Amino acid sequence: MDAPGFAWPAGGNTRVPYRVYTDAENHELEKARIFAGPSWGFLCAATEIPEAGDYKTTFLGEVPVVVVRRRDGGINALVNRCSHRGSLVALKNQGNTGSSLTCVYHSWAFDLDGNLQGVPFRRGIEGKGGMPESFDLKQHGLKRLRVAETCGLVFGTLSAEAPSLEEHIGELIGGRMQRVLGNRKLKVLGTTSQVLHNNWKLYVENTKDTYHASLLHSFFSTFKILRLTATGGIHVSEGGGNHASHSRNKQDTDGGEYVGLRSAIDGFGLQDASIFGARDEFGDGITVQILSVFPNFILQQVHNSIALRQVLPKGVDETELLWTFLGFEDDDEEMQRMRLKQANLVGPAGYISMEDGCVGGWVQRAIQGSEADDSVVEMGGAGHASSDSRVSEASVRGFWNQYRGLMGFAP
């Protein structure tokens, strides 16, 4: 593997060179070594394409992908690029394509496994024109991804070397994913999309950074919701790339987790506290769990708001963040109301997430011209082990550990 175009600074995972967010060549290398490398990318929830022929278009990194339900109930993921002249094949966000995918440019048709079925005028007209005899349909199918499913979520990879999805996620983080999604039937309650003016990694780091939560997002502290008694911790996978952080509010002596909300003496009170009428859905008192799977997938549980976030690079300095809000088919009415109400906390307009939409852009703007400098990631030491403290940047260092290994930055 050739070394990237610049060296990693001394200090290991405690220093991150700003060039990694701005360098166009490095961005190209990421396409091959991260997004087409031995990792898995989230594609869609299986429930979004229930019937044979149902498809959804998405991206693996910047590569357009169409995910489609086969007749036998399985799911295929194909690169959404015609093998002829390279046009997009599926054009809509979602739909039903019947039993074949046909490119509109020259009507080349593919079955749902991506096999090229037919080429119009293959034999020409009246013996003139057409494809040469040697043209082999079998060599010109749509490129197919490896696909695997866990907890109702569909992942794909372009890498033959990638370990199984199960191994990629690992037992530790897989268990935390199971905790939220279990084997229940998912229901999509809504999607939103947000354009971030920063490199994709700045957003991924932000989701792993437990240090910023109570400092940048002051909604909880302003309304006296985040208690100093809150406990929690961080789980980090062995390679560092996956993490799950959680926090849990201890019961107050008066019994109610949020009692006192309306009567905060030295601060502001919420006029309507129904947004925090949350149910302890998983029976463990954990109020917030943020989980990531390398490179760009996030699963969030904020009280009863459950959402998936897909972090999609759009060039080196822009990112699209796709949110998919989830509930379960067996949610009762009260739970449906709660998920609807608590969605106000998160998303592009969320009380505790809107800051994450702009802070990456502030970094991206501030580092222009400072490409030789490094950011400091030293909270909680130099390692990326799991810990009981959230005053730590361990999972951010974990990300860089996995990233550097895949990119070929010398340790």
Place this chain on the structure above:
Amino acid sequence: MIVDVGTRLAIEDLFARYAHTIDDDRLEEWPALFTEDCLYQVISAENWALKRPIGLIHCDNRAMLQDRVTSLREANIYEAQSYRHMLSATLVTHFHREEARVVSNYQVTRIMQDGSTLLFSCGRYLDRIRFTKAGPLFAERVVVYDNRRVDTLLAIPL
């Protein structure tokens, strides 16, 4: 449907006051344009068409609107910005005693502190307007935005 001129003017006046209240950064006055039991929702046209309930904002009473304003003023951090609303094509679809249902179009331009100006959002307002003793108020304002993608974040209400 055609309503009498007075009713029509009252509706248009409410819309104009709504726009100026937000554009002039008088957000504290914004909840008073709604009834106490109001619904204020911001949702993409895509979710609306698919009957998916979750969008950007969902407030099912006026106290929640007040909380959003308090949060924007006291808690949330975002770059200084302002909006300019353009309103048009007001269509009264139902009118019965104290209530009217109205559809109208909007465009919201967002102006950042450095002057960068963006067509931030466009779409429809689906309103249920209640004529109270104090004048017309929004019993429901559902903002259905066409632009699918939100640039950076949405802080100020649309």
